[in-house]
Amino acid sequence: RSAEPTPSGSPSRTPSGPAATSGTPSARPPSRAVPAAAMLQLADLPTGFTRTTNVDGDWxxxxxxxxxxxxxxxxxxxxxxxxxxxxxxxxxWLVQRVTRHSGTSAATVMQRVRQLVTGCEPARPGDSLSVLAESLGGDDALLVGSEIEGTPSRWLFVRRGDLVAQLRVDHQTTPVEARRTASSVADRLCAGTDAC
Incomplete structure (x- = not known):
């Protein structure tokens, strides 16, 4: 008797045995692409936002x-x-990029975000880069802020399993607001990783 497919899209579990464990050549490896369902949706954002098809600029x-x-x-x-x-x-405007990383590289990416921020030696007086909040959700999340030439910016990083989301958020985003957004991001990332 075959197992019923699971609604979540994860592979169904079958009893172990020769048929269940044999790796047939026709079996395709799971897709490594980041699914659209792992991205924020309009329902996650305040009213007034619209989704655009082009992501451009140095954000x-x-x-x-x-x-x-x-x-x-x-x-x-x-x-x-x-x-x-x-x-x-x-x-x-809000931009989100979700990347998938091999092995334990997603955790390394989060370590590198911290290294990038704390290690940055501003080239001009008055410029700054700092971690504004940590432990905001998912497996790891942090809010980063900068002030470059008098212009403030904010980024939110959220890791869930082998996925890392980087978001350009409003420059006035507070840690409390970042925690709410990180929770939505982490929930969405579950559609792209089995780490949830």
Whole structure:
């Protein structure tokens, strides 16, 4: 008797035995792509946002490392897939990129975010980069803030299993607001990893 398919899309479990454990050549490995369901949805955001198809511009944390006088660590370690989405409102915009990493590289990425922030030596007086809050949700999450040439910015990083989400959020985002957003992000990431 065969097992019923599970509604979550995860592989159904069958009794162990020769038929259940034999790796047939026709069996395809699971997709490493980041599924659309793992991304934030309009329902997760305040009213007034719309989803846009184009994600453009230098919005990521990595883009501000040009203002650091020293070399910054790469956040692409072990990256095997990526998906991005952008949401716009009349007064703001939000961008999310979710990356999948091999092995334990997702945890390494989060360590590197901290190294990038704490190790940055601002090239100009008055510029700053700092971790504003940690332990916000998922397996690991932090809120990063910068002030570059008098312009403040905020990024939220959330890890769940082998997935890391980086979001450009409103420059006035508080740790309390970041915790709410991180919770929604972590819940969505469960659609793309079996770590939940």
């Amino acid at each position: 990521s944390l990595e883009s501000v490392t040009i203002y650091c006088g020293n070399e910054s660590p790469s956040l692409q370690v072990g990256q095997v897939a990526s998906r991005s989405v952008q949401f716009d409102s009349p007064s703001d």
